[in-house]
Amino acid sequence: MADPYDVDTLVAGVGQGSRLALSRAITLVESTRPDHRSRARQLLAQLAPRTGSAYRVGISGVPGVGKSTFIDALGIRLIEAGHKVAVVAVDPSSTRTGGSILGDRTRMAQLSAHDEAFVRPSPSGGHLGGVARATRESMIVLEAAGYDVVLVETVGVGQSEVAVAEMVDTFLMLALARSGDQLQGIKRGILERVDVIAVNKADGDNAGEARVCARELRGAMRLMADDGQRPPAVLTCSARTGAGLDDVWQAVQAHRSALEQEGSLARRRAGQQVSWLWALTQASLLDALRQSESVRSLAPRLEAQVVSGEVSVPEASERLLETLAGELRP
Numbered sequence: 001m002a003d004p005y006d007v008d009t010l011v012a013g014v015g016q017g018s019r020l021a022l023s024r025a026i027t028l029v030e031s032t033r034p035d036h037r038s039r040a041r042q043l044l045a046q047l048a049p050r051t052g053s054a055y056r057v058g059i060s061g062v063p064g065v066g067k068s069t070f071i072d073a074l075g076i077r078l079i080e081a082g083h084k085v086a087v088v089a090v091d092p093s094s095t096r097t098g099g100s101i102l103g104d105r106t107r108m109a110q111l112s113a114h115d116e117a118f119v120r121p122s123p124s125g126g127h128l129g130g131v132a133r134a135t136r137e138s139m140i141v142l143e144a145a146g147y148d149v150v151l152v153e154t155v156g157v158g159q160s161e162v163a164v165a166e167m168v169d170t171f172l173m174l175a176l177a178r179s180g181d182q183l184q185g186i187k188r189g190i191l192e193r194v195d196v197i198a199v200n201k202a203d204g205d206n207a208g209e210a211r212v213c214a215r216e217l218r219g220a221m222r223l224m225a226d227d228g229q230r231p232p233a234v235l236t237c238s239a240r241t242g243a244g245l246d247d248v249w250q251a252v253q254a255h256r257s258a259l260e261q262e263g264s265l266a267r268r269r270a271g272q273q274v275s276w277l278w279a280l281t282q283a284s285l286l287d288a289l290r291q292s293e294s295v296r297s298l299a300p301r302l303e304a305q306v307v308s309g310e311v312s313v314p315e316a317s318e319r320l321l322e323t324l325a326g327e328l329r330p
């Protein structure tokens with residue numbers, strides 16, 4: 001049987017927009033097998049020159065805010081406007097539930113079925129660093145295949161948002177109108193990275209409350225913005241009815257044009273390359289630690305010794321690191 005992961009064949013196939021080649025190339029970059037990693041590096045090196053011009057947009061928000069519904073509806077609009085749209089996800093929790101993959105496929109029903117769209121479910125398995133690496137590298141493959149809008153979905157809980165903010169040009173936060181604390185559900189650390197906020201489900205009886213919420217949020221964002229910093233645009237939309245979606249996309253475009261005009265898009269991306277370098281190195285170290293045979297065979301004894309008090313935790317940790325270092329050294 002022909003080698004499904006032959007790099008030259010994949011490069012050619014991705015260039016021709018072959019969905020099969022694209023799926024295989026993404027499977028390859030998602031893999032943590034050392035032989036796959038080595039091929040993935042060759043593949044990415046060859047594809048990288050064809051990337052850089054796509055819109056990279058992160059979409060976050062608490063579970064149930066409507067991210068998948070929003071991406072489905074926005075994606076279709078963008079395709080109608082002539083774009084090719086790819087959707088990837090950073091969702092380490094999917095390894096636990098195993099449910100969100102199927103869920104997102106069915107919820108992005110229109111987009112998944114479209115020829116001009118490519119919806120990739122979250123990679124399963126692994127720590128956040130590994131999942132973020134896979135997503136980042138998948139974005140390169142997708143951009144090289146001609147997808148000029150790449151939407152990255154993440155659940156608005158914990159560190160995955162920060163990881164996504166580190167790989168996109170514009171970070172869009174979906175919010176819900178809730179009386180009282182409008183900032184609830186938006187973590188402080190992420191607030192300073194948000195470029196556009198859209199209060200979703202602004203339909204039916206909810207529309208008025210959503211507008212009030214947006215107004216309050218707008219005021220709060222202005223107060224919080226540092227001197228000279230542009231506060232995020234705050235809008236309302238309904239992923240269900242489509243109301244306001246065009247305005248949200250316009251706000252995303254306006255944010256990106258402002259970045260380009262100030263010359264900060266290039267700066268932002270340069271900074272992201274450097275943070276990727278370190279994130280990748282850390283993720284690779286973690287993978288090496290988990291895959292190391294000698295660490296694995298040493299671990300049960302060390303764990304027992306730590307529990308019995310025979311060896312202290314710092315000593316045991318040092319021994320594991322030494323064992324790994326010995327293995328990494330050629």
Ligand SMILES: Nc1nc2c(ncn2[C@@H]2O[C@H](COP(=O)(O)OP(=O)(O)OP(=O)(O)O)[C@@H](O)[C@H]2O)c(=O)[nH]1
Pocket residue numbers: 061062063064065066067068069070100107155200201202203237238239240241
């Ligand atoms: N009324 C209304 N309901 C919406 C809207 N957008 C999404 N929903 C509903 O909200 C529920 C959750 O939507 P999803 O798109 O699955 O939300 P999500 O943020 O992707 O959820 P997770 O992937 O679980 O984090 C579904 O029942 C949607 O039909 C909207 O604009 N208006």
Ligand SMILES: [Mg+2]
Pocket residue numbers: 067068069104
């Ligand atoms: Mg979803």
